[in-house]
Amino acid sequence: MGLSLNEIKRYSRQLVLQDMGAREQNRLKDAKVAVTGAGGLGCPVSTYLSLAGVGRIDLFDMDNVELSNFNRQFLYTPEDVGKPKVEVAAKRLQAVNPEIEVNAINKMITYDNAFDLFKGYDAVIDGTDNFPVRYAVNDACAVNKTPLFHGAVLMYEGRVTSIFPGETSCFRCAFPHPPPAGSIPTCREAGVFGAMTGIVGSIQSLEAIRYLAGLEVSLKDTLLIINADYSIYDKIKLKRRSDCTACGETFIPQPVDYSCEVVEG
Numbered sequence: 001m002g003l004s005l006n007e008i009k010r011y012s013r014q015l016v017l018q019d020m021g022a023r024e025q026n027r028l029k030d031a032k033v034a035v036t037g038a039g040g041l042g043c044p045v046s047t048y049l050s051l052a053g054v055g056r057i058d059l060f061d062m063d064n065v066e067l068s069n070f071n072r073q074f075l076y077t078p079e080d081v082g083k084p085k086v087e088v089a090a091k092r093l094q095a096v097n098p099e100i101e102v103n104a105i106n107k108m109i110t111y112d113n114a115f116d117l118f119k120g121y122d123a124v125i126d127g128t129d130n131f132p133v134r135y136a137v138n139d140a141c142a143v144n145k146t147p148l149f150h151g152a153v154l155m156y157e158g159r160v161t162s163i164f165p166g167e168t169s170c171f172r173c174a175f176p177h178p179p180p181a182g183s184i185p186t187c188r189e190a191g192v193f194g195a196m197t198g199i200v201g202s203i204q205s206l207e208a209i210r211y212l213a214g215l216e217v218s219l220k221d222t223l224l225i226i227n228a229d230y231s232i233y234d235k236i237k238l239k240r241r242s243d244c245t246a247c248g249e250t251f252i253p254q255p256v257d258y259s260c261e262v263v264e265g
Contacts, residue, residue, distance in 0.1 A: 044201030
């Protein structure tokens with residue numbers, strides 16, 4: 001199906017870009033993307049996907065809006081406190097771009113259900129905020145051969161990489177084992193600089209949109225580390241591991257279960 005007159009007008013500034021045109025815009029229109037998390041990263045990611053014209057966005061989250069979200073999560077207002085994030089976010093995004101489909105999926109992502117949840121997507125964008133879900137999403141994408149655009153933020157630092165199963169390193173290639181439970185503070189404990197989530201989420205969506213449109217992406221086998229203290233952008237080269245339990249020669253399920261760990265003190 002081609003672009004309507006409204007779509008041509010809406011995406012006109014995109015359509016005149018070099019290497020972008022009706023073919024690339026139609027690729028975006030036909031794309032189906034999952035966004036895991038409707039928080040600090042999920043807000044900019046889902047916003048830019050919707051503005052770019054990605055045809056279907058499934059937004060996964062099971063948290064409710066809290067007042068402490070507002071330094072970084074711009075899809076919500078004080079009147080939304082207590083409401084499910086995905087429902088509020090999906091309604092706002094749908095209102096911004098009625099040409100696309102945005103679905104709210106208020107469901108917990110676990111290692112047991114992730115492999116089925118993320119089947120059939122053209123891309124998954126990771127906006128999770130905990131290691132059990134992060135590894136579950138990575139492993140599901142590795143098995144399903146689904147491109148995964150990973151991002152993470154804590155305090156004044158952000159990280160981004162683009163993962164293509166079978167072609168590039170995955171999250172487990174770079175970090176085979178999660179840190180011990182309690183060793184990495186959460187954003188509730190250590191804080192997060194709101195603008196950092198915007199930077200990281202924008203880069204994630206940029207990489208994903210370019211891929212979905214059929215353009216080259218720049219963060220394959222590369223971990224981009226952003227330090228806001230000194231405006232430093234470092235790139236670390238990653239290498240796929242043949243013995244990786246997720247994307248290596250043999251898949252070995254490795255769920256992360258912090259509940260069974262004893263943290264002293």
